[in-house]
Amino acid sequence: MASAPSLDWEQCTVEGCEGSRSHENGKCLAHLGPAELGTTLERIAREDHLDARGVEISSELLGQILAALPRAPEGSPRFGKAEFRAATFTGDAVFDGSVFAGDASFLRATFQGKAGGRNDGCAAGPRCSPRGLRPQSRP
Numbered sequence: 001m002a003s004a005p006s007l008d009w010e011q012c013t014v015e016g017c018e019g020s021r022s023h024e025n026g027k028c029l030a031h032l033g034p035a036e037l038g039t040t041l042e043r044i045a046r047e048d049h050l051d052a053r054g055v056e057i058s059s060e061l062l063g064q065i066l067a068a069l070p071r072a073p074e075g076s077p078r079f080g081k082a083e084f085r086a087a088t089f090t091g092d093a094v095f096d097g098s099v100f101a102g103d104a105s106f107l108r109a110t111f112q113g114k115a116g117g118r119n120d121g122c123a124a125g126p127r128c129s130p131r132g133l134r135p136q137s138r139p
């Protein structure tokens with residue numbers, strides 16, 4: 001099987017899928033059945049390490065991942081190490097205020113829907129600053 005040399009992970013056994021294997025059956029997160037996905041997400045939460053390299057992530061799958069993660073003290077989903085390298089987000093990639101406690105890589109990830117976390121209610125866009133900090137003064 002000819003595979004792209006740039007992929008340095010073991011790929012999903014489903015034809016044409018470049019997702020990283022996350023289960024002993026050789027399938028990526030996107031191709032696991034509900035029960036397999038459930039046990040895999042439990043393991044991810046326990047090990048604090050999500051490997052979704054090259055995986056096609058629908059908004060439904062992302063929601064399942066977020067729901068399975070441990071919570072940060074403020075109640076947001078909490079990622080440990082998170083590898084989304086070359087992943088494709090096929091729906092809206094809404095991380096719902098997620099906290100990334102470890103290394104997170106989105107290198108070469110593709111966002112086909114809306115991307116980003118929640119912008120916690122600030123309507124001023126890039127000029128928002130965290131509460132208690134003064135806005136940067138302009139030269």
Ligand SMILES: [Zn+2]
Pocket residue numbers: 012013014017018019027028029030031
């Ligand atoms: Zn797959």
